[in-house]
Amino acid sequence: MNITDYILKEIKALTLNDSVFKAYDLCKNLPITHIPIVVNNKLIGCFAEDDIQTTENKEVKLSEYTHLLHQFHTNTKTTLLDLITLFAENDCNIIPVLDENQNYIGYYDLRDILDVFTDSPFMHQDNETLIVAKSKSDFSMSQVSQIVESNKAKLLGLYVSKENVDNVEITIKLSSEEMNEVIQTFRRYDYSVVSQHEDDSYLEELKDRANYLRKYLDM
Structure with a gap:
């Protein structure tokens, strides 16, 4: 299995020149927790959907709110378990992916990664x-x-x-x-x-002793 086969590009990253409303509209139509923000194809962070929802002035550019950017991403060499950990640590369902030159190339979706994990021989x-x-x-x-x-x-x-x-x-x-x-x-x-296991003879022995004691006390 090559985890990079699951890198997606359907959701386009935004730039700092885009408006808060554009980000709001994107979040309204898609079940995503964060939106990647790029400048010259370099990831500078992610805006959380919660922050976008609570921003009152939605006509201004995203550049006005760079202090709200969240910093997390992964690369093409990451492992499945590392990805799952990264999703959990950042409480997100999208993780931006960078190539070896630190260029933004897409993102991983939590649903895809969990499907891969649950379909693995380990499970x-x-x-x-x-x-x-x-x-x-x-x-x-x-x-x-x-x-x-x-x-x-x-x-x-x-x-x-x-x-x-x-x-x-x-x-x-x-x-x-x-x-x-x-x-x-x-x-x-x-x-x-x-x-607990059905094949555990130790537990069966404890049960037998408990039953014996119960019978003894009832005599």
């Missing part, structure tokens, strides 16, 4: 999602990989899904016919298993 292969947690000082990606692969499971991907001062939570995508063995190995290495 659609026959797999299990396992969420584990451990203290920051004891956690390592290499150990997580080793635990998965030592149980003859196939690691498809992983990422840190939650983090605080003391602990990290890791979401793991894997393919395994012996999920219980993977889970129990993580526990032996002092990981807490956050997600």
